[in-house]
Amino acid sequence: MKLAIQVNEGPYQHQASDSAYHFAKAALEKGHEVCRVFFYHDGVYNGSRLTTPPQDDRNVVARWVDLAEAYDLDLVLCVAAAQRRGLVDDGEAKRNAKDATNIAPRFRISGLGQLVEAAILADRLVVFGD
Amino acid sequence: MPTSKKFMYLNRRAPYGTIYAWESLEVVLIGAAFDQEVSLMFADDGVYQLVKGSDPSEAEMKNFLATYRTLGDYGVRHMFVHQASLEARGLTQADLIEVAWEDLDTEQEVDNIVEVVDTDQAACLIAESEVVFSF
Amino acid sequence: MADLHTVNKSPFEKNSLEAAIRFSLAGSCILLIEDAVYGALRGTRVEEMVKAAMADKKVYALQSDLLARAIKDDRLIEGVGVVDYAGFVDLVETNDKVQAWL
Numbered sequence: 508m509k510l511a512i513q514v515n516e517g518p519y520q521h522q523a524s525d526s527a528y529h530f531a532k533a534a535l536e537k538g539h540e541v542c543r544v545f546f547y548h549d550g551v552y553n554g555s556r557l558t559t560p561p562q563d564d565r566n567v568v569a570r571w572v573d574l575a576e577a578y579d580l581d582l583v584l585c586v587a588a589a590q591r592r593g594l595v596d597d598g599e600a601k602r603n604a605k606d607a608t609n610i611a612p613r614f615r616i617s618g619l620g621q622l623v624e625a626a627i628l629a630d631r632l633v634v635f636g637d
Numbered sequence: 638m639p640t641s642k643k644f645m646y647l648n649r650r651a652p653y654g655t656i657y658a659w660e661s662l663e664v665v666l667i668g669a670a671f672d673q674e675v676s677l678m679f680a681d682d683g684v685y686q687l688v689k690g691s692d693p694s695e696a697e698m699k700n701f702l703a704t705y706r707t708l709g710d711y712g713v714r715h716m717f718v719h720q721a722s723l724e725a726r727g728l729t730q731a732d733l734i735e736v737a738w739e740d741l742d743t744e745q746e747v748d749n750i751v752e753v754v755d756t757d758q759a760a761c762l763i764a765e766s767e768v769v770f771s772f
Numbered sequence: 773m774a775d776l777h778t779v780n781k782s783p784f785e786k787n788s789l790e791a792a793i794r795f796s797l798a799g800s801c802i803l804l805i806e807d808a809v810y811g812a813l814r815g816t817r818v819e820e821m822v823k824a825a826m827a828d829k830k831v832y833a834l835q836s837d838l839l840a841r842a843i844k845d846d847r848l849i850e851g852v853g854v855v856d857y858a859g860f861v862d863l864v865e866t867n868d869k870v871q872a873w874l
Contacts, residue, residue: 508865515657515772515874522806523780529836533857539865548660548772587663619667626768627642627671631864634771634872635780647871649791681791760795763871764775771872 510534511629512544513622515636517552518567519560524553527635528570535578543581543625544571546614548636551584551594556611568611575613582614583621643674645766648683652701653693658686659701661772666704669711676766677708678759680719684726687718687733687751702734709738709750716751719759774799776867780806780874783818792873793821798828801863803855805834809841812852819849826851834860 512531516523531541546553558568575582584594590603596610610616626632646665652658668675679687686705693700708716716736723729735749754762763769777796781788789811792802802825804812811818812833822831832853833843845854855863864870 510864513770526780526805529857530860534861534864537858537861539861547664548656588660619664620670622664623668623671623673626644626770627673631870632768632770633778633864633870634874636771636872636874637780649874680795681787756794760797763795764797767869769869769871771874 508534509540509542509628509630511542511622511625511632513632513634513636514544514546514550514553515548515634517549518558520549521637523635523637524550524567524571525565527633528567528574530633530635531580532574535574541578541580542629543583543621545583545585545622545625547585547588547619547622549588549592550636551589551592554582554584554589554594554611554614554616555609557609572611572613580613584610584614584616585622586616586618589616641673642767643765644668644676645763645769646675646677647763647769647771648677648679648686649681650772651682651685652691653696653698657772658683659699661770662701662704664770664772665708665713666711669713672712675711675713676715676717676762677713678717678719678763680722680759682722682726684718684722684728684733687716688728689732689734706734706736709736709747714738714750717754717759717762718751720753720755723753774801774867776801776803776863776870778803778805778870778872779808779811780804780872782807783811783821784816788873789818790821792871793825793829796829801830801832801867803832803834803860803863805837805860807837807841809833809837809843812838812848813843814847814849822849822852832859832863 514527650657738747777792783789
């Protein structure tokens with residue numbers, strides 16, 4: 508089964524990103540394909556490399572990065588949502604004249620079309636949100 | 638794109654209080670480029686998204702009501718509104734905006750694609766679609 | 773034609789569970805995750821609604837979210853299935869599509 512996953516909430520504030528992560532991990536471990544994880548709304552905050560959670564708590568961002576490393580996942584932050592909320596990669600920094608970037612490795616910023624395309628390509632779209 | 642799928646955008650949130658209504662509308666606008674069969678369903682507080690006469694200028698919020706009126710031009714064929722959700726909020730279809738639709742190829746026109754449906758119809762429409770977007 | 777409906781809100785906070793039940797057809801599966809697992813408890817004011825839904829729908833709750841919220845199996849409404857994340861994936865696969873009631 509080919510899955511597309513949509514995450515609508517940021518880390519820690521809401522359980523949605525945790526649920527999405529555990530679901531994605533379980534699916535991958537069962538041999539299913541996750542063709543894209545699309546982060547929308549406040550979900551784009553999952554892609555900030557500057558988060559520093561306390562050591563006795565899970566590291567939500569690092570977990571996504573590690574999962575992407577292990578399974579070559581496509582982690583996409585919505586560009587419109589990212590611009591509103593200050594998530595910046597090299598391309599966005601250049602385009603919008605920002606003096607810094609904060610995107611975590613393995614994440615990329617792209618358009619909403621990536622969500623629609625993933626929904627078309629995948630056998631199932633699974634949404635996690637608030 | 639390899640296939641055409643029946644898309645359903647399910648809107649259950651009021652506008653302005655959160656960004657979900659506006660950001661889900663953005664997906665509908667972008668999704669038009671993919672030429673899918675697109676319907677929107679408004680239920681629960683989502684019916685408030687279509688109420689006429691909103692003026693968020695004092696609140697300094699973006700006014701996106703006008704965008705709903707253009708959805709016919711973005712390939713949206715149906716905008717369903719759940720009747721019981723309307724009634725529970727003291728609303729009728731007369732309180733809602735109208736959205737026209739025209740097929741540019743066949744010149745077929747529909748004056749208003751906003752359609753009130755009962756619970757059973759809504760359930761069937763959701764079940765018949767192939768992808769449901771929830772925000 | 774059967775769908776999986778996921779619900780993640782406490783039924784005492786929001787009407788998402790009620791909406792999922794109302795807008796799902798007979799034969800559907802409803803999976804309670806996150807705070808929605810409180811809807812699987814016996815002896816609450818939503819118990820009758822959930823039981824009525826179970827006449828023609830299957831209701832599941834996610835194990836890790838039950839455990840996190842101190843909900844033991846003997847507190848669950850009879851007939852509610854308990855699944856782990858692997859079971860969640862199986863439900864996604866065996867149903868035609870997934871719909872989230874947020």
